[in-house]
Amino acid sequence: MSLIRRLGAVAVLAALTxxxxxxxxxxxxxxxxxxxxxxxxxxxxxxxxxxxxxxxVLSNLSMPLGEAGxxxxxxxxxxxxxxxxxxxxxxxxxxxxxxxxRQIFGADAVLYVxxxxxxxxxxxxxxxxxxxxxxxxxxxRTGTLLWDGKASASSAEQNNNQGLIGALLTQVINNLTxxxxxxxxxxxxxxxxxxxxxxxxxxxxxxxxx
Numbered sequence: 001m002s003l004i005r006r007l008g009a010v011a012v013l014a015a016l017t018x019x020x021x022x023x024x025x026x027x028x029x030x031x032x033x034x035x036x037x038x039x040x041x042x043x044x045x046x047x048x049x050x051x052x053x054x055x056x057v058l059s060n061l062s063m064p065l066g067e068a069g070x071x072x073x074x075x076x077x078x079x080x081x082x083x084x085x086x087x088x089x090x091x092x093x094x095x096x097x098x099x100x101x102r103q104i105f106g107a108d109a110v111l112y113v114x115x116x117x118x119x120x121x122x123x124x125x126x127x128x129x130x131x132x133x134x135x136x137x138x139x140x141r142t143g144t145l146l147w148d149g150k151a152s153a154s155s156a157e158q159n160n161n162q163g164l165i166g167a168l169l170t171q172v173i174n175n176l177t178x179x180x181x182x183x184x185x186x187x188x189x190x191x192x193x194x195x196x197x198x199x200x201x202x203x204x205x206x207x208x209x210x
Contacts, residue, residue, distance in 0.1 A: 026196040031146040034139045036108035037202045038071040040101060043079060043090040044113035044133070052180065053118035054090055057133055060185040061113070064192040069204025073107055081105075102140035109146060112136050117152070119180050129155040129179040131187040137198070149197060151190035153183045 041061050046053040058075055065072045081104070087093050094112060101110055117132035136148035192198050 026147070026149075028147070028199055030139075030144055031137075031199055034109070034142070034144065034146050035202070036070070036137070036139065036146065038073065038107045038109075039065060039137075040073050040078060040105045040107035040110040040140070041065070041075055042093045042110060042112060043075075043082075044115050045090045045094055046115050046118070048115055048118045050119040050180065052178070053115040056118065056178075056181050056184045057113060057115050057131070057188065060181070060188040061111070061191075064189045065111075065198075065201075068192050068198055069201030071201075071203065073105055078105065098138060098140050098143045107140055109137050109139050112138065116150075118184070129183050131180060131183045133184075133187050133191055135191055147198060149191060149194075151187050151194055151197075153186035153190060155179055155183055 041058065044054050044057045050056075058079075062072045062075055082088075082093055085104075087096065098110065101107070113133055113135045115131070115133055117130050120127045120129045130152065131154075132150070132152035134148075134150040137146045138144065139146055190197075
C-alpha cells in the first residue's frame with residue numbers, strides 16, 4: 001500500500017473514531033449543590049420566522065419537567081403576570097433580573113429557552129418539520145448557571161425509506177396539520193431526558209424495589 005493510501009486510511013479511521021466517541025459528561029456540581037425544586041419557565045425567545053414557535057414550545061415544556069420531578073409554575077399564569085406588568089415579549093422577559101423574578105414568582109430556578117428552528121423545510125417532493133431548542137437553567141437565589149443544553153427533533157426520523165407516494169402524503173399532512181407542535185413535544189422531551197439533560201427533581205418517581 002502506498003504512503004498516500006496509508007495516510008488516507010489513517011485519516012478515515014481517525015474521523016470514524018471521533019464520530020463514535022461519546023459526548024463528554026456534563027458537570028452537574030452546581031446543579032447538585034443548588035437542588036432546585038420549583039421551576040419558572042419564561043416564554044421562549046423565538047429566533048425563527050414562525051410566529052407560533054414561542055408558544056408551541058412553551059406549551060410542551062411543562063409536562064416533561066413535571067414528570068422529571070419538578071414543580072413547574074403554570075406557564076399561562078406566568079405569561080399573564082408578565083403581560084399585566086407590561087412585559088409583552090419573550091425578549092423583554094429575558095432581561096428581567098434574576099432577583100426580581102425570584103421576588104415575583106418565588107421559584108428556585110428559571111429555565112431560559114431559545115427556539116432556533118421551528119417549522120417545515122421544503123425539499124423536492126417532500127417537506128421536513130424540524131424543531132431545535134436551546135436552554136439554560138439559572139438559580140434565582142444566586143444567579144448561578146446550573147445547566148445548559150440543546151435538543152432537536154424532525155419528522156424525517158419517522159419517514160425513512162418511504163416511497164414517492166409516502167413522501168407526497170407526508171408533505172400533504174405537514175401542510176394541513178400543525179406538525180411543528182407535535183415535533184416540539186418530542187424536542188422538549190429530549191431536552192429534559194436526553195444524555196446530559198436535566199437531573200431528576202425532588203418529586204421524581206423512585207424506582208420500585210423488589
